[in-house]
Amino acid sequence: MITSGYPDSMRELIALVEATRPERLKTSPPRMSAKEREEILREWHPDYKAGTKRPLSIGPSKGELVPHEVADLLEAYPLISPEEVDLSQIDYDVDVLIIGGGGAGTVAALWAYYEGIKPERILIATKLRWGDSNSIMAQGGIQAADRPEDSPAIHYLDIMGGGHYTNKPELVRALVTDGPMIIKWHESLGVMYDKNPDGSFVEKHGGGTSRMRMHSAKDYTGMEIMRALRDEARNIGIPVVEFAPAVELLMDDRGQVAGAILFNLETSQYLVVRAKATVLATGGFGRLHIQGFPTTNHYGATADGLVLAYRVGAKLRDMDAVQYHPTGVAYPEALVGQLVTEKVRGMGAMPVNRHGEAFVYPLEPRDVESAAFIRECYGRGNGVETPTGMRGVWLDSPMIEELHGPGTIKRELAAMWRMFNRFGIDMAKEPILVFPTLHYQNGGVEIDEHGWTGVPGLFAGGEVEGGVHGKNRLMGNSLLDYNVFGRRAGISAARHAKVAKLGKLSLEHIVAYSKMLAEAGINNDRKAPLLLPEYRGERALARSLKIRI
Amino acid sequence: MADREAVEQEERTSLAEELGVRIYIMGKEYRVPAGLTIMKAMEYAGYKFIRGAGCRAGFCGACGTVYRKEGEYKLRFAVACQKLVEDGMFLVQLPFAPAPRVSYDLEKLRPTENVLLKLYPELARCVACNTCTKACPQEIPVMDYIQAALRGDIKRVAELSFDCIQCGLCSMRCPADIKHYHVAQLARRLYGRYLAPKAEHLAQRVAEIEAGRFDEELDRLTRMGKEELSKLYEARQIEEGVGV
Ligand SMILES: Cc1cc2nc3c(=O)[nH]c(=O)nc-3n(C[C@H](O)[C@H](O)[C@H](O)COP(=O)(O)OP(=O)(O)OC[C@H]3O[C@@H](n4cnc5c(N)ncnc54)[C@H](O)[C@@H]3O)c2cc1C
Ligand code: SF4
Ligand code: SF4
Numbered sequence: 159m160i161t162s163g164y165p166d167s168m169r170e171l172i173a174l175v176e177a178t179r180p181e182r183l184k185t186s187p188p189r190m191s192a193k194e195r196e197e198i199l200r201e202w203h204p205d206y207k208a209g210t211k212r213p214l215s216i217g218p219s220k221g222e223l224v225p226h227e228v229a230d231l232l233e234a235y236p237l238i239s240p241e242e243v244d245l246s247q248i249d250y251d252v253d254v255l256i257i258g259g260g261g262a263g264t265v266a267a268l269w270a271y272y273e274g275i276k277p278e279r280i281l282i283a284t285k286l287r288w289g290d291s292n293s294i295m296a297q298g299g300i301q302a303a304d305r306p307e308d309s310p311a312i313h314y315l316d317i318m319g320g321g322h323y324t325n326k327p328e329l330v331r332a333l334v335t336d337g338p339m340i341i342k343w344h345e346s347l348g349v350m351y352d353k354n355p356d357g358s359f360v361e362k363h364g365g366g367t368s369r370m371r372m373h374s375a376k377d378y379t380g381m382e383i384m385r386a387l388r389d390e391a392r393n394i395g396i397p398v399v400e401f402a403p404a405v406e407l408l409m410d411d412r413g414q415v416a417g418a419i420l421f422n423l424e425t426s427q428y429l430v431v432r433a434k435a436t437v438l439a440t441g442g443f444g445r446l447h448i449q450g451f452p453t454t455n456h457y458g459a460t461a462d463g464l465v466l467a468y469r470v471g472a473k474l475r476d477m478d479a480v481q482y483h484p485t486g487v488a489y490p491e492a493l494v495g496q497l498v499t500e501k502v503r504g505m506g507a508m509p510v511n512r513h514g515e516a517f518v519y520p521l522e523p524r525d526v527e528s529a530a531f532i533r534e535c536y537g538r539g540n541g542v543e544t545p546t547g548m549r550g551v552w553l554d555s556p557m558i559e560e561l562h563g564p565g566t567i568k569r570e571l572a573a574m575w576r577m578f579n580r581f582g583i584d585m586a587k588e589p590i591l592v593f594p595t596l597h598y599q600n601g602g603v604e605i606d607e608h609g610w611t612g613v614p615g616l617f618a619g620g621e622v623e624g625g626v627h628g629k630n631r632l633m634g635n636s637l638l639d640y641n642v643f644g645r646r647a648g649i650s651a652a653r654h655a656k657v658a659k660l661g662k663l664s665l666e667h668i669v670a671y672s673k674m675l676a677e678a679g680i681n682n683d684r685k686a687p688l689l690l691p692e693y694r695g696e697r698a699l700a701r702s703l704k705i706r707i
Numbered sequence: 708m709a710d711r712e713a714v715e716q717e718e719r720t721s722l723a724e725e726l727g728v729r730i731y732i733m734g735k736e737y738r739v740p741a742g743l744t745i746m747k748a749m750e751y752a753g754y755k756f757i758r759g760a761g762c763r764a765g766f767c768g769a770c771g772t773v774y775r776k777e778g779e780y781k782l783r784f785a786v787a788c789q790k791l792v793e794d795g796m797f798l799v800q801l802p803f804a805p806a807p808r809v810s811y812d813l814e815k816l817r818p819t820e821n822v823l824l825k826l827y828p829e830l831a832r833c834v835a836c837n838t839c840t841k842a843c844p845q846e847i848p849v850m851d852y853i854q855a856a857l858r859g860d861i862k863r864v865a866e867l868s869f870d871c872i873q874c875g876l877c878s879m880r881c882p883a884d885i886k887h888y889h890v891a892q893l894a895r896r897l898y899g900r901y902l903a904p905k906a907e908h909l910a911q912r913v914a915e916i917e918a919g920r921f922d923e924e925l926d927r928l929t930r931m932g933k934e935e936l937s938k939l940y941e942a943r944q945i946e947e948g949v950g951v
């Protein structure tokens with residue numbers, strides 16, 4: 159088995175890519191018309207594939223179509239039962255509980271603090287380490303309309319068109335209006351965005367943008383923002399409990415959300431958190447591997463927040479639309495599914511088929527670009543096959559060096575170059591092989607423009623909520639989303655906490671939910687939230703015993 | 708009977724071939740297929756990670772791993788999610804580094820020459836042994852940024868350390884007990900806050916938004932239905948220029 163560099167079979171095909179490169183540097187396929195985009199989506203996007211979704215049979219969004227993998231978790235029984243937990247013993251009594259220590263959670267904590275909540279009255283509970291999240295992985299950039307030739311209104315239009323006009327207008331408006339203020343806040347926190355010598359930002363296009371408004375920090379944008387936010391929250395002294403995912407929300411006898419039950423993953427103990435306001439910031443669902451796709455997401459992206467929110471009566475929206483990123487790694491096998499940032503196409507790398515032909519405009523909206531790749535591989539048989547039978551298309555990365563000069567990739571795409579180089583591929587000299595990968599949860603928990611879910615005491619921000627992007631998110635808008643709605647949710651939670659009066663703590667809602675499941679005839683061997691995906695080898699699992707030690 | 712034995716023998720051989728790589732997880736031998744990362748190989752062997760796995764893509768530093776190869780005297784370092792298993796690896800993960808950071812108020816600090824040394828006086832103990840650089844799975848010239856920190860060159864520290872995933876391996880190795888990645892974080896924030904030139908167009912735009920300059924237009928857009936919006940969308944002028 160080849161574990162480093164390309165096998166000969168693939169090298170032969172690379173010669174074809176090299177042969178057409180000079181010509182391709184001069185022209186690119188045109189953008190598709192609105193009609194062509196619609197057609198290719200209908201025929202080739204995984205969202206349109208029959209038999210992959212079902213309507214929810216219970217709960218506040220009953221009847222809505224969601225992928226089977228999501229329905230299986232929503233139509234599942236709680237991990238705990240009320241008899242197991244003693245709600246009179248409170249481990250943490252706080253004003254604001256934030257569930258999820260990624261970008262949205264950290265932003266919410268900071269703004270709850272700026273809004274006047276004392277640090278020790280805030281708690282961040284998170285599943286892995288603080289910052290182990292999708293937020294730290296973002297590479298490409300963050301959008302904000304701050305150049306004179308741009309405006310929040312133009313940004314609004316790009317988002318609505320990209321989302322096929324299914325977005326919630328007031329959320330989009332909040333996103334575009336707060337955008338520049340967020341970047342300014344980051345600037346004051348010392349985030350090292352790429353800048354020109356005069357201090358203006360280096361801003362570029364992303365898929366579906368009509369103005370160049372993508373701010374970046376090399377191809378470590380998410381890491382640079384997350385590091386600075388976390389460092390600031392550490393300076394302030396906001397308490398964090400790691401490896402303690404929320405497994406259920408708590409309510410009180412007045413129907414308000416009043417905290418959560420956490421589960422210490424290392425000791426298997428539960429912890430009771432009472433909170434006057436709770437912010438859900440648990441991120442997305444990539445690790446559900448919808449339709450068997452590989453994913454770019456971090457280890458903890460298992461849709462827990464959707465499950466918890468649904469059980470207390472929050473509505474979900476746009477869950478039928480899943481974002482596949484067109485450029486996930488297809489080779490080497492060890493990296494399959496990991497992200498090749500859109501920046502690679504943005505800087506000029508063109509998708510090319512096995513014959514060395516360009517077949518699609520490189521920066522269509524993500525869903526369209528993905529559909530075009532799938533068609534090329536499975537509809538037209540023009541894909542490149544890897545030794546393990548995976549198919550993909552080339553991304554002609556050496557074009558970047560031709561267009562912007564030698565050394566550009568190592569400098570501006572350091573993370574990408576390093577990743578491939580570790581496996582013997584120099585993307586400055588050789589093209590890389592890509593195929594769509596499960597990337598983003600477009601929909602989620604419904605919120606209003608204040609980050610409120612409609613359930614008293616429960617707020618949400620970031621990838622867990624839906625509506626901002628409608629049925630398709632544009633690159634660079636979700637880093638902005640977690641900042642804008644993390645902030646709004648944090649502020650709203652702080653304000654709510656100042657006036658909220660809690661009643662008696664209760665887990666009655668999960669009893670009621672279980673009853674609903676039983677009445678719908680759902681078998682009780684399905685449990686949720688998932689917490690962590692299962693990747694142990696089949697051979698090991700086949701012999702695993704459940705002996706308590 | 709003989710047939711069955713032959714089949715079983717064959718199965719065993721093909722299994723041994725398929726599981727051609729021997730790894731030692733904290734000293735204990737497991738056999739795994741080639742072509743897996745250390746992280747996936749450990750999972751293959753039956754480990755379910757709680758600690759030691761975060762992003763699974765080389766960005767978070769949760770999976771710092773130390774290993775030695777059979778017959779080698781050298782200790783090596785990697786992130787488990789980005790390194791292929793090799794035959795005869797003795798592996799241990801270091802998912803946490805007890806390296807305390809110093810809290811500070813960025814608003815009050817100034818990017819002076821001695822600020823890094825003031826907050827992290829142990830910087831002065833660096834003996835220039837380069838062990839930190841050798842430990843870095845990101846191949847960052849760690850010693851060079853520590854030397855720059857000693858000289859008070861904040862910009863250089865910020866630039867050299869930029870790709871740091873804060874795994875802590877450098878600080879676990881340093882004979883001078885320096886907390887490299889915390890020093891680097893401080894330097895980057897000082898650079899971003901005080902030394903990088905400010906974006907004037909940004910300040911201007913924020914002021915315009917606060918003054919309500921776009922309110923009317925956004926009022927109009929938020930009231931528009933799909934048809935009207937899509938006309939505007941399809942007629943957008945696309946600015947010429949490069950993508951991200
Ligand atoms: C590889 C990659 C590249 C990306 N690139 C870009 C980009 O260039 N531009 C852009 O705008 N967007 C990008 N995105 C999307 C963007 O990064 C995310 O949508 C965004 O950061 C989500 O932020 P979040 O805080 O909502 O979720 P996350 O950052 O994922 O944080 C959620 C946190 O909650 C924790 N958690 C989960 N369940 C529980 C529980 N039950 N209890 C407690 N804690 C829990 C998780 O472990 C995690 O730490 C990218 C995403 C990925 C994966
Ligand atoms: S500098 Fe230190 S903490 Fe940062 S990546 Fe290198 S070894 Fe890890
Ligand atoms: S390991 Fe410590 S002492 Fe050695 S060069 Fe690095 S910082 Fe200096």
Ligand code: FES
Nearest residue numbers: 761762763768788
């Ligand atoms: S798991 Fe994040 S760097 Fe390996």
